[in-house]
Amino acid sequence: MPDLFSPFTLKDVTLRNRIVMSPMTMYRSTEGRVDDYHVMLLGARAAGGFGLVFPEQIAITPDGRTGVHCAGLWDDSQIEGLARVTRIIREMGGVPAIQLGHTGRKGSEKLPWEGKTQLPPEHPDGWPVRAPSALPYGGRYPYPVHALTVAEIHDLHRAYAAAARRAHAAGFEWLEMHFAHGYLGASFFSPLANQRTDDYGGSLDKRLRFHREALDAVRAAWPERLPLTMRLGSDDFHPDGVQFDDAVWAVAELRRHGLDLADLSLGMNTDDVRDLPFREQGFMVERAARVRRAVGIPVGVSWNLAVPQIANAAIAEGKIDLVFLGRAALANPHWPFWAARELGHPDPLALLPEDWTWWLRNRPGPEGVLGWPAVGGAP
Numbered sequence: 001m002p003d004l005f006s007p008f009t010l011k012d013v014t015l016r017n018r019i020v021m022s023p024m025t026m027y028r029s030t031e032g033r034v035d036d037y038h039v040m041l042l043g044a045r046a047a048g049g050f051g052l053v054f055p056e057q058i059a060i061t062p063d064g065r066t067g068v069h070c071a072g073l074w075d076d077s078q079i080e081g082l083a084r085v086t087r088i089i090r091e092m093g094g095v096p097a098i099q100l101g102h103t104g105r106k107g108s109e110k111l112p113w114e115g116k117t118q119l120p121p122e123h124p125d126g127w128p129v130r131a132p133s134a135l136p137y138g139g140r141y142p143y144p145v146h147a148l149t150v151a152e153i154h155d156l157h158r159a160y161a162a163a164a165r166r167a168h169a170a171g172f173e174w175l176e177m178h179f180a181h182g183y184l185g186a187s188f189f190s191p192l193a194n195q196r197t198d199d200y201g202g203s204l205d206k207r208l209r210f211h212r213e214a215l216d217a218v219r220a221a222w223p224e225r226l227p228l229t230m231r232l233g234s235d236d237f238h239p240d241g242v243q244f245d246d247a248v249w250a251v252a253e254l255r256r257h258g259l260d261l262a263d264l265s266l267g268m269n270t271d272d273v274r275d276l277p278f279r280e281q282g283f284m285v286e287r288a289a290r291v292r293r294a295v296g297i298p299v300g301v302s303w304n305l306a307v308p309q310i311a312n313a314a315i316a317e318g319k320i321d322l323v324f325l326g327r328a329a330l331a332n333p334h335w336p337f338w339a340a341r342e343l344g345h346p347d348p349l350a351l352l353p354e355d356w357t358w359w360l361r362n363r364p365g366p367e368g369v370l371g372w373p374a375v376g377g378a379p
């Protein structure tokens with residue numbers, strides 16, 4: 001059985017281990033372009049041993065950003081910054097992955113530490129938001145929503161494909177579509193957000209049409225030999241929203257359209273959630289395992305997997321293929337190295353770059369590495 005540190009191959013890409021830095025929006029971009037900050041953040045996580053490294057969600061259009069300081073790939077001028085990111089990740093032994101998305105009716109946000117509420121469309125840093133139906137999310141997101149026309153939906157699919165081509169030009173080797181967390185894709189899938197009466201709403205099959213067409217468009221623009229995956233809003237935790245059974249069916253459908261792996265996450269189409277086990281360790285693991293068994297597709301999950309023993313067991317018991325770490329990756333850029341120590345890996349230093357480990361093996365100092373007993377080599 002594989003464990004957290006076993007390589008993982010999907011299509012022509014092999015990850016050195018099963019540990020993924022999950023996409024995390026950092027609000028540090030100017031005009032959608034990433035810069036030194038992102039090279040620092042992501043290069044450090046690759047050096048710390050993460051096998052697959054995602055920058056934040058990258059918007060396919062300007063109005064697909066969470067806020068005005070978020071990154072995008074709607075213009076060729078945004079390729080170079082991301083190419084710097086992919087180069088440093090690869091140089092540090094990681095595989096660079098991109099998450100393409102559109103925030104839909106949850107866009108036009110203030111910075112989280114300034115309130116994480118929506119800015120009105122007339123604000124200089126805000127914009128009118130678009131979604132399947134003219135239904136505001138409510139609460140923190142109160143402003144009117146433009147219901148997308150079919151022509152606009154097709155434009156968005158073209159924007160997905162164009163961003164995928166730019167992502168390939170920037171050197172990414174793995175592409176995830178962000179269709180979770182109440183953003184555009186998630187809102188097409190959820191009856192709480194999608195009340196259309198045309199071919200893009202109503203039945204479960206019609207609510208998945210946006211996904212199928214977006215996936216087809218991206219698959220045609222993205223090399224067949226590289227992984228194409230989706231973060232799916234798989235449960236709204238609300239009686240009238242997406243149920244997990246819907247997601248099991250959807251993943252099987254999407255697999256027929258070229259999906260290589262499913263990253264099962266939350267719907268987040270309402271704040272009125274019921275029975276969401278938000279504080280439980282690894283609460284998406286059993287759900288993802290069900291998809292893996294039922295559909296026969298590799299799966300990954302995030303949510304509360306920062307305890308190495310729990311993350312490792314999820315892989316070793318054959319429940320999931322990849323562990324996505326969000327907050328733990330922010331807290332500890334060397335989480336994989338630290339987890340290797342915690343789990344009794346025979347050579348934790350192998351998780352770090354070789355040009356560091358010569359010193360750590362051969363000159364660890366009297367207290368050993370990080371105050372631990374010396375690991376490997378003579379003190």
Ligand SMILES: Cc1cc2nc3c(=O)[nH]c(=O)nc-3n(C[C@H](O)[C@H](O)[C@H](O)COP(=O)(O)O)c2cc1C
Binds near residue numbers: 023024231328
């Ligand atoms: C600061 C921050 C920003 C995030 N931004 C994104 C994002 O851009 N795309 C996404 O799919 N999830 C985003 N998430 C969710 C994480 O990727 C992850 O799924 C979530 O934090 C649960 O994993 P964890 O328990 O390891 O933190 C974000 C989370 C945090 C903490």
